[in-house]
Amino acid sequence: AAFNMFHNKETESEPRIYSYSRAASAALTHIICVLFSAFIAVLSRPGSSWFSWHPFFMTLAFSLFMTEAILLFSPHGSPIKRFPHKTKGRVHWVLQCLCVSCAVLGLAAISYNKHLNGKPHFTSWHGLLGLLTVGAVGLQSLAAVPLIYHSLAKGWSLAKLKRYHAASGLVTYLLGSASLLLGLSSAWFTGSVGGYAWYLSALCPALSALVMMSQVTNAYMAKKRLQS
Numbered sequence: 001a002a003f004n005m006f007h008n009k010e011t012e013s014e015p016r017i018y019s020y021s022r023a024a025s026a027a028l029t030h031i032i033c034v035l036f037s038a039f040i041a042v043l044s045r046p047g048s049s050w051f052s053w054h055p056f057f058m059t060l061a062f063s064l065f066m067t068e069a070i071l072l073f074s075p076h077g078s079p080i081k082r083f084p085h086k087t088k089g090r091v092h093w094v095l096q097c098l099c100v101s102c103a104v105l106g107l108a109a110i111s112y113n114k115h116l117n118g119k120p121h122f123t124s125w126h127g128l129l130g131l132l133t134v135g136a137v138g139l140q141s142l143a144a145v146p147l148i149y150h151s152l153a154k155g156w157s158l159a160k161l162k163r164y165h166a167a168s169g170l171v172t173y174l175l176g177s178a179s180l181l182l183g184l185s186s187a188w189f190t191g192s193v194g195g196y197a198w199y200l201s202a203l204c205p206a207l208s209a210l211v212m213m214s215q216v217t218n219a220y221m222a223k224k225r226l227q228s
Contacts, residue, residue: 019076022214026077029211033067036204043192050113055183057106058130061099062176066137067208069095070173074215093148100141103134126182133175140165140172163220170216177209 037059046056069092072078080088107130114121122128146153147161183189184202193201 022076025211025214026071026074029067029071029208030077030079032204032208033063036201037064039201043189050109050116051188053109054106054113055188057102057109058183059180061102061106061137062133062173062180063205063208065095065099065102066173066176067212069099070169070212070215073219075219089147093144096141096144100137103137107131107134124182124186126179126186129175129182130179133172133179136172136175140168143168166216166220170212173212174209177205180205 040055040059040063044052044055046052072080072088072092072095075081078088080091110127110130111121122131144165146156147158147165150158150161153161181202184193184198184205189201190198
């Protein structure tokens with residue numbers, strides 16, 4: 001409650017242009033993650049081959065579900081801004097479960113496709129970083145269980161757990177964004193999309209990552225100012 005009061009005062013005292021720009025960037029991120037996911041879905045045509053499920057599920061996981069899971073806590077762009085923090089936490093948990101499920105399905109699809117075609121696994125930077133990212137998002141979700149059941153984390157304060165969860169979550173998101181960018185450099189994508197369309201596509205995960213970094217760092221810098 002104290003942090004919310006502090007944040008409201010801080011928001012009121014800061015120039016309106018900052019508040020408007022943050023709201024605009026959050027709204028733009030909502031639009032970007034939906035349009036980018038829809039574009040990849042149209043391009044990959046899920047169901048047309050085993051490979052087609054890989055870009056489809058991975059984009060849903062890291063461009064749509066994980067982005068929206070973080071934006072839920074944005075004071076400027078949350079679609080459920082007026083709901084209590086506990087409700088936001090539950091919706092965040094559901095979106096993250098969808099993210100992990102899609103990431104695992106995307107990994108399974110590409111692994112099975114390579115098996116069918118007799119190709120080696122995880123030989124590219126995209127493949128290696130993608131495997132690391134799926135592992136990281138799985139561990140991140142498991143590590144979040146004590147936030148729901150705090151009795152599991154004896155000796156750890158809830159505030160410290162939330163801080164570590166936010167920091168590791170941001171690192172995981174950046175790994176996911178980097179994996180998506182490397183995927184856009186793959187033979188499949190560059191063979192289908194070129195020129196300005198490729199640069200516009202690459203801007204989507206890059207801009208989303210910048211907004212997520214800004215949101216998380218601003219939130220915890222505000223908490224530090226409150227504590228000092």
